[in-house]
Amino acid sequence: MTENTEEKRLRFVKTDNPPFWVKPLIPILALVGTFILTSGLIMMANANPFEAYYYFLLAPLGNKVSILEILVKSTPLIITGVAVTYAFSTGYYNIGAEGQLYAGAIAGTWIGMSAHGMPSFVALPLMILGGFAAGVAWALIPALLKVKLAVDEVVTTLLMNSIMAYIVSAILNGPWRDPNSGWPQSPEIAPSAVFFKLVPRSRLNFGFLVAVALVLILWFVMNRSTFGLKMRAVGLGKPAAKFAGIKVNRTILIAALISGGIAGIAGVAEVAGIHFHLISEISPGYGYTGVIIATLGSLNAFGVGLAAVFFGLVDTGAQTLGRALGVPVYLGEVTQATMLLVALGMLLLQRYRIRRM
Amino acid sequence: MFIVDMQKITKIFGELLANDHVDFQLRKGEIHALLGENGAGKTTLMRILYGLYQQTTGDVFINGEKAIIHSPKDAIKYGIGMVTQHFALVPPMTVAENIVLGYTDNIILDQDSIEQKVGAAAKQFGLEINPKSIVRHLSVGQRQRVEILKALYRNASVLILDEPTAVLVPQEVDILFETLDRLRNDGLSVIFISHKLDEVTKITDRVTVLRDGKSIGTVNTCDINTRQLAAMMVGRDTFGVTRQTDINPESKTILEVENLSVLDDKGLPAINNLKLSIREGEILGIAGVGGNGQKELAEILCGVRIPTSGSIKIDGTNLVGKDPLEFSKLGMGRIPEDRHEGVVGDLTVYENLSLEYLDEFTNKGVLDRKTIRNNAENLIKKFQIKAKPTDKIKTLSGGNMQKVLLARVLSRQPKVLIVPQPTRGLDVGATEYVREQLLEQRNRGAAVMLISEDLDEILCLSDRIAVMFEGEIVGTINTQDATPEKLGLMMSGALREVA
Numbered sequence: 001m002t003e004n005t006e007e008k009r010l011r012f013v014k015t016d017n018p019p020f021w022v023k024p025l026i027p028i029l030a031l032v033g034t035f036i037l038t039s040g041l042i043m044m045a046n047a048n049p050f051e052a053y054y055y056f057l058l059a060p061l062g063n064k065v066s067i068l069e070i071l072v073k074s075t076p077l078i079i080t081g082v083a084v085t086y087a088f089s090t091g092y093y094n095i096g097a098e099g100q101l102y103a104g105a106i107a108g109t110w111i112g113m114s115a116h117g118m119p120s121f122v123a124l125p126l127m128i129l130g131g132f133a134a135g136v137a138w139a140l141i142p143a144l145l146k147v148k149l150a151v152d153e154v155v156t157t158l159l160m161n162s163i164m165a166y167i168v169s170a171i172l173n174g175p176w177r178d179p180n181s182g183w184p185q186s187p188e189i190a191p192s193a194v195f196f197k198l199v200p201r202s203r204l205n206f207g208f209l210v211a212v213a214l215v216l217i218l219w220f221v222m223n224r225s226t227f228g229l230k231m232r233a234v235g236l237g238k239p240a241a242k243f244a245g246i247k248v249n250r251t252i253l254i255a256a257l258i259s260g261g262i263a264g265i266a267g268v269a270e271v272a273g274i275h276f277h278l279i280s281e282i283s284p285g286y287g288y289t290g291v292i293i294a295t296l297g298s299l300n301a302f303g304v305g306l307a308a309v310f311f312g313l314v315d316t317g318a319q320t321l322g323r324a325l326g327v328p329v330y331l332g333e334v335t336q337a338t339m340l341l342v343a344l345g346m347l348l349l350q351r352y353r354i355r356r357m
Numbered sequence: 358m359f360i361v362d363m364q365k366i367t368k369i370f371g372e373l374l375a376n377d378h379v380d381f382q383l384r385k386g387e388i389h390a391l392l393g394e395n396g397a398g399k400t401t402l403m404r405i406l407y408g409l410y411q412q413t414t415g416d417v418f419i420n421g422e423k424a425i426i427h428s429p430k431d432a433i434k435y436g437i438g439m440v441t442q443h444f445a446l447v448p449p450m451t452v453a454e455n456i457v458l459g460y461t462d463n464i465i466l467d468q469d470s471i472e473q474k475v476g477a478a479a480k481q482f483g484l485e486i487n488p489k490s491i492v493r494h495l496s497v498g499q500r501q502r503v504e505i506l507k508a509l510y511r512n513a514s515v516l517i518l519d520e521p522t523a524v525l526v527p528q529e530v531d532i533l534f535e536t537l538d539r540l541r542n543d544g545l546s547v548i549f550i551s552h553k554l555d556e557v558t559k560i561t562d563r564v565t566v567l568r569d570g571k572s573i574g575t576v577n578t579c580d581i582n583t584r585q586l587a588a589m590m591v592g593r594d595t596f597g598v599t600r601q602t603d604i605n606p607e608s609k610t611i612l613e614v615e616n617l618s619v620l621d622d623k624g625l626p627a628i629n630n631l632k633l634s635i636r637e638g639e640i641l642g643i644a645g646v647g648g649n650g651q652k653e654l655a656e657i658l659c660g661v662r663i664p665t666s667g668s669i670k671i672d673g674t675n676l677v678g679k680d681p682l683e684f685s686k687l688g689m690g691r692i693p694e695d696r697h698e699g700v701v702g703d704l705t706v707y708e709n710l711s712l713e714y715l716d717e718f719t720n721k722g723v724l725d726r727k728t729i730r731n732n733a734e735n736l737i738k739k740f741q742i743k744a745k746p747t748d749k750i751k752t753l754s755g756g757n758m759q760k761v762l763l764a765r766v767l768s769r770q771p772k773v774l775i776v777p778q779p780t781r782g783l784d785v786g787a788t789e790y791v792r793e794q795l796l797e798q799r800n801r802g803a804a805v806m807l808i809s810e811d812l813d814e815i816l817c818l819s820d821r822i823a824v825m826f827e828g829e830i831v832g833t834i835n836t837q838d839a840t841p842e843k844l845g846l847m848m849s850g851a852l853r854e855v856a
Binding site: 224225226227229230232233236237239240241242243244245246247 | 659660661680681682683684685691693695697698699700701702703704708709711712713715716718719722723724726
């Protein structure tokens with residue numbers, strides 16, 4: 001009898017318990033994978049891939065100005081990542097953070113414009129609460145459709161984003177059009193409604209503190225509160241949660257509304273911290289990136305925070321790269337997108353082991 | 358020469374050794390039983406033969422030649438057919454369409470000609486079935502016949518039947534056995550997977566016994582009796598947990614169910630005007646072939662399905678319209694039929710143990726982690742659960758998972774206990790443990806409803822037995838008056854009786 005060589009080959013076998021050293025290895029492997037995939041393109045742009053990656057990932061960490069800029073860029077991403085995590089943990093796939101962010105931005109701008117003569121310690125909490133409430137309101141319709149009529153929330157939350165984009169456009173071209181310039185942008189918010197700077201002569205502001213607080217609150221709610229356990233139980237095993245007497249629909253509804261509210265705060269932070277007025281380009285898709293960040297952070301509070309800061313780094317690095325090597329800025333975006341796909345692939349593959357059989 | 362010769366087959370799933378160097382030989386024209394308990398590796402071995410799994414090591418020879426079987430398609434090419442427990446039929450299609458599905462290369466389907474061919478084949482193999490019937494309208498026994506015909510139509514010379522009698526009433530079993538007997542005489546080789554000793558001794562020529570993934574041996578059926586087979590199967594003389602005492606005739610009724618009706622997921626009536634009651638310290642066994650409304654009944658009594666009419670009373674309090682949490686609080690101890698729908702696999706043992714009574718483990722909205730941990734440690738000790746509190750539930754064996762569910766419920770000393778299929782898929786040790794616990798609850802004074810498809814389990818534990826057929830209770834008898842024959846007739850709807 002001859003040895004059957006065909007039967008022995010490397011196969012992927014699913015495993016529930018990946019060894020402990022797999023997790024830290026993922027970012028490194030993702031980086032190597034991305035480097036291999038993108039170095040060809042970088043060479044086509046007449047640049048050295050090693051040099052490019054230095055500017056992309058290491059140079060931004062080398063000076064204070066760009067480190068602060070990384071934190072500024074990650075602020076809205078942390079907030080939307082946290083927002084999406086509440087919903088996803090409960091098994092409610094809220095893709096509507098983008099629209100909820102703009103709802104919060106509208107409310108924040110409105111309160112900010114009306115805050116003339118109001119002290120900051122009143123105006124800022126009021127704006128945050130207002131943004132939260134507006135986000136909740138915008139999340140309410142899809143959430144109710146989900147729990148009352150079982151309408152798929154992925155579709156409804158996504159469509160609500162388009163509706164919100166047109167509402168913003170209508171407001172900016174209508175009642176709030178800047179009377180002086182005629183541009184579709186709202187009048188500026190009151191100076192007392194502007195988020196104060198954390199570091200002078202930088203863009204880093206109070207919004208970053210809000211984001212950090214939201215991460216800590218997320219951790220506490222998910223790991224220490226009874227409602228957090230209910231959300232996780234519903235998200236991980238709906239039938240079992242129902243069987244144990246947890247009010248599944250109520251839990252989903254509340255999680256969906258919290259998610260919308262927090263996304264609304266991201267809108268307030270952008271208006272009050274960065275732009276000081278409402279424009280239709282407040283968010284280049286922060287709400288959608290929040291979905292990616294929540295997934296990349298494995299729905300874990302600190303994972304989400306880290307993933308958001310990493311995105312901030314990559315964002316900053318893409319600009320540094322363009323400036324330093326004269327390659328198109330788009331190359332940075334290509335690299336960013338590639339890295340994302342590779343990282344998501346890695347997250348999927350960590351659940352498998354390779355076996356010779 | 359053997360028609361099928363499996364040599365030293367080993368199959369590993371993750372950490373689990375499902376088959377350990379198993380040898381299996383099938384002769385032409387024999388019915389060969391593959392006997393073993395749940396989890397012994399019978400189905401795994403046959404799935405390897407049918408190409409659904411690939412063996413980790415070992416070789417398969419068909420008619421003396423080495424066979425490499427990567428998929429059921431390869432298996433069919435080698436003349437192997439398999440009828441699984443869950444039929445692979447398309448309900449809205451006709452019998453003839455189901456049989457040629459995936460086995461015809463014609464672009465245009467000529468209904469008349471396939472019906473003729475299938476009809477001729479049915480006649481040839483003596484499998485009485487109308488090729489024009491819509492599968493949805495067929496009984497389970499008829500559907501099984503379609504599956505067998507499908508395999509034979511594809512020129513199978515080896516037929517694998519995976520627990521074919523599990524879904525049949527006794528009368529249908531007889532018909533199946535007659536068919537198999539005739540097919541054997543025509544030269545077909547049949548592999549009969551079972552854990553029922555009486556069936557194995559009745560129909561088969563040889564038996565291969567598997568235990569814990571290993572082959573214990575192959576014997577001629579005529580050389581061995583059921584006791585010896587049982588000993589091979591479990592590795593020791595069988596002994597069971599049985600009810601010892603009679604019920605106190607003066608004990609009062611605790612659970613009363615009246616006029617209960619409900620629709621199933623397809624909107625068809627699943628339960629009609631069902632009425633039953635259970636007394637303090639009594640186990641009421643609910644017998645019946647699967648799919649006669651037992652699942653829906655259990656779900657209603659667990660509070661996760663809402664009846665269209667009727668009442669459920671514990672000590673006179675009506676539970677209908679309340680949510681599962683209130684069911685628990687009013688003394689309804691509930692265990693789900695599917696264990697995986699009772700525990701959240703990705704949560705830990707201690708979290709799952711607290712899930713049903715979260716308000717008692719909460720202090721101002723924050724989890725009282727110390728109490729939750731203590732509770733878990735106590736229950737793990739008391740119910741001999743082999744796990745750490747921080748283990749994820751999904752890493753536990755079925756028996757330990759069931760113990761977690763039992764612990765969660767029994768620690769509350771419920772007045773009523775609803776246990777649908779409590780030992781399904783458990784090994785002997787865990788099964789006995791669960792049965793002991795049920796009897797202990799009965800002796801404590803709980804009213805226990807045991808829904809089971811395992812007649813032996815019902816007969817050895819129940820005080821009274823109610824038989825369900827097509828959503829109704831067709832009879833309730835005292836256990837001392839119950840015989841398997843009588844229950845079989847009631848389960849097939851042929852006999853109605855009220856005690």
